Amino acid sequence: MSTSRPSREGQTALEFLAMMVFLMILFTGTYSVLGERQTAAVERQVDLQAAAVADRIGYELDLALTQGEGYSREFELRETIGGSSYNVTVQNGTVALEWAESMTFASTAVRGIDGNVTPGRNELYNTGEEIEVTG
């Protein structure tokens, strides 16, 4: 009576299992490293978007301040940052932009404003005493 067939089937199964384990380890490792790098890169892009918006707000406020009383300008800001809504505060020469659970800052010579800078369309008006913002 021959006993070779059952031995071959057993060996094949073992080798298949070994190959699957090897592939799973390989793919898990690769995806984890790549996934981490991509996440970091996307986060960096979102941070840059936020910083660009904060810089823009600082610039528009500075421009309004230097142009003096009667200056008025409309400008548009992006609606979201990284897909999340955001809010802006201007206080003591700092533009603080908060989104998701992150924050970025830009500087401005404007100490405080009347109104709030919001995503989308904003209008600045220099009254001579302060900068009014309507969004």
Next chain:
Amino acid sequence: MRAGQMFTSDLVASMVIFLTVLNLGFFAIQQSVTGQSQFNEQKRMSQQAYQTGDLLVRTPGYPADWNRSTVRIVGLASEDQVLNNTKLSELRLIDDYTAQREALGVLPSEIVINVSRNGSTVEVPGQNGAGGLGDGAVAVLAGGGDAVADHAFIDALNSSEVTWDLYWSSSEEGGLDALTARSVYDHTTDRAAMADDMFGNLSDVDYRTVLAEDAGVTVDDVAAEGELSSFIEEGGTLVHGGPDPAFIRDLFDLGPTSSGETSGFVRETGPVLNEGLEEGDALEFASAPMAFDGADAVYVNGTTEPGCLVCRWSIGAGQVFYVADTHMSGGGQSVFTDGTAAFSGDMRLVFGSPVPDDATQVAVSSRSVIVNSVDGLQRARLRVIVWR
């Protein structure tokens, strides 16, 4: 027992090919994401350069009558659209490069601003101490074997209102107590200690100008030569008078050079030259260790040999002057300026730190401006370069 049939050579080969293709795909995706991030970084810097240029050229700044102490927003425009020379001088006089960047709102990026016409940097009359040989505090390096009274730089500063410090290594000690210097660093006969002390102070003290007369400093002495190069490139001025000009030749790669002749003539008046000298005047230097070719400005040329005996190079935002000898042969009138008019002469319109070859991000914004230059009202180009 015979082996199973999973790990055949076909399977191994196909796995290798599959994994290679997969890795290439992952690599391409990674490169694309990195590239997108760099693009956004570049875009942000371009925005920064544009906004800075806009505020400089379109607004008077804030407050409108700002100066180096009160500035909150730097703006250079005046009502008639001509760049305001007083504000250009005040921008130069803002404490240091970091304070300038903060006032311009570009931190943590680096910046260089220049105003040029037909490829040459525009010069305007400096005001409030800006321009000429510089402004702010002056550091004097003096050595050799001469007494205090025999040093032209010391003589000029001692009767001025300029704030200055003396670093002394001459073998003659007398007369140090009677000087108007803010500080005297006495390293009598110890040239290397004098150089170490002075160049080590460059980044800590408010110097704008360094005058080295018979200092005998060599490149080997300068432990902080990187500090000196940065000091010049970020707007400082160095005037080297007397022997051992190999120091500036080697440190700043100036030249070519040739043996200097002691006879020369004034080709052009300038901030380092005595106010009594006029174009065409003949000079007889007490000595002339070296003559240079290829300088950006030549004030005194050799009479028979090519090469300048008093000249200037622009290096970054700063400048380096060479004076073959501050004394005339037979004594008498000094070659060097005898007044402080030199410290408030014409000012070159370049501010900040020049872009190095290994900068990773550079953004440029350019504007057409009108400048009241030393040659009158001119249209010029103001460039703002933000870099990292």
